[in-house]
C-alpha cells in the first residue's frame with residue numbers, strides 16, 4: 464500500500480489530454496480520476512500503472528495503440544508530471560501522489 | 575524527493591530535458607536557449623537581409639505558430655529589420671481549415687502581423703470539399719498538394735514578397751532524409767536537407783529556420799509560452815500519422831534522442847557528396863507532381879513529410895502520369911513517388927530518366943511550368959469536365975462536422991515499428 468494514497472486506499476489525480484489526444488478520451492481535456500493506490504501486485508501505483516489504468520478505464524476509443532505502444536506511452540506523446548517532463552520524475556517508475564497533475568500532449572498533430 | 579534544478583541557472587526547478595543532449599532546464603532558460611539557437615541558425619545561414627519582406631507560411635498548427643512567435647521575438651530583439659507577414663492557404667475544408675484559420679486570425683492580432691489568405695476557391699474555382707465530393711477521399715491529397723504548392727507562391731507574388739519561410743522542423747527533415755535514402759533519390763536528398771530552397775519553377779525563395787529544432791522542443795516552446803495553436807489533423811487525410819518513416823524517427827528518438835539531429839547531419843553530409851549533375855537533374859522539373867515537404871506545413875497531407883497515406887495517392891498520380899505520356903511529354907517522374915511509392919508500379923526504367931527541362935509558362939494560367947500545361951491546370955481540366963454531374967448531388971458539407979471527424983479517427987491505424 465502506498466503511503467501517498469488517502470484513507471480509502473485511492474489516489475485522486477488530475478489528468479489532462481491535449482494536442483489532439485483529447486479525441487481519444489471522449490473529446491474531453493481534463494479528467495479528475497480516482498484510482499487504487501497500489502497496483503495488481505500490491506506495489507505502490509506508478510505512472511506505468513496509471514497509463515494502463517487510463518487505457519483500460521478511461522479510454523472509450525478502441526484504438527489503444529494511438530496512446531500506448533509496447534507497454535508505455537506511444538513515442539511522440541509528451542508526458543508532464545506536475546509541469547515537468549516525466550523523464551525528470553522517473554518516467555514509468557514515478558510513484559503516484561494524491562493531487563498529482565498528469566499532462567499528456569501529442570506532438571504528432573498538425574504543422 | 576527534492577526537485578531537479580536547472581543546469582544553467584541552478585536556482586529554478588528543471589521542467590525540460592533537451593532531447594539532443596539531455597540537458598535539464600527550467601522554463602525560462604529553455605525558452606532563451608531555444609530562441610538563441612534559432613537566431614544562430616538564421617545568422618550562420620544568412621537567411622535574411624535588413625528590410626526584407628518575409629511571408630510566414632501559417633497554418634495555425636504548432637510549427638508555424640512557433641515560427642511566427644520566435645521570428646517576431648528575434649526580429650525585435652536582434653533588429654533584423656524584417657517585415658513579417660502571415661500567409662495562409664484556405665483549402666476550403668469545413669470543420670478543419672475554417673477552424674484553423676480562426677487560429678491564424680488570432681495569431682495575426684497576437685503578433686501584430688498582417689495576414690493574407692489565398693483560397694483554392696478563388697485560385698482554382700474549387701474548394702477541397704468540392705474536390706472530395708467529386709473524386710472521393712482517395713487521392714485527394716495529390717490535388718491538395720499540387721494546388722498548395724502554387725497557392726503559396728501566388729500568395730507571395732500577390733504581396734510582392736520573394737521569401738517564404740515554413741515551419742519544417744528537425745523531425746521533418748530527418749524523416750525526409752530517411753525516405754529519400756530508402757528510395758535512393760539523391761537529387762531530392764540534396765534538396766530536402768538544404769535550409770534554403772530556391773527552385774527553377776519559382777522566383778520565390780523558401781527557407782526553414784526551424785530545421786534544427788526538435789518537434790518535442792517546438793511543442794514545449796508552444797506550451798511554456800502559452801501559444802495559441804490548432805491541433806486537429808486534416809479530415810481528408812485520415813492516414814496522416816501512418817507514415818512509416820515518421821514512426822521510425824519517433825522510435826529512434828525514444829532509443830537515442832540525439833538520433834534525429836544525427837540523421838539530419840548525415841543527410842547533409844551525404845547531400846554534399848551528390849555530384850552537381852545529379853542535383854541539377856533534380857532541379858529540372860520542379861512543377862511535377864510535388865506533394866513534397868517544402869510545400870507548406872499545414873498539418874495533414876501535403877505538408878508534413880511522409881505523413882501522408884501509403885499507396886493511395888499513387889493511383890491518382892499514375893493517372894496523371896498516363897496523361898502526361900499521352901502528350902508525349904516524358905517528365906521527371908521520380909518526383910511522383912516522393913512519399914508514397916511503396917505500391918507504385920512505375921517501372922524503374924522510366925524512373926531513371928531525368929531529362930533536362932526548360933522552364934516555361936503554363937499556357938492556361940501563366941504559372942511557371944516545364945510543361946505546356948501545368949499540373950494544377952491538368953488536374954483542373956479533369957475536375958471541370960465532370961463538374962455539372964456532381965453539382966446536383968447532396969453536399970458532404972451538410973453532414974455534421976464532428977461526426978466526420980469521429981469517423982476519420984475511427985479509421986486511423988498505426989503500423990507498429992516491427993511491421994515496417
Ligand SMILES: [Zn+2]
Nearest residue numbers: 580583600603
Ligand atoms: Zn534555469
Ligand SMILES: [Zn+2]
Nearest residue numbers: 936939948951
Ligand atoms: Zn497552369
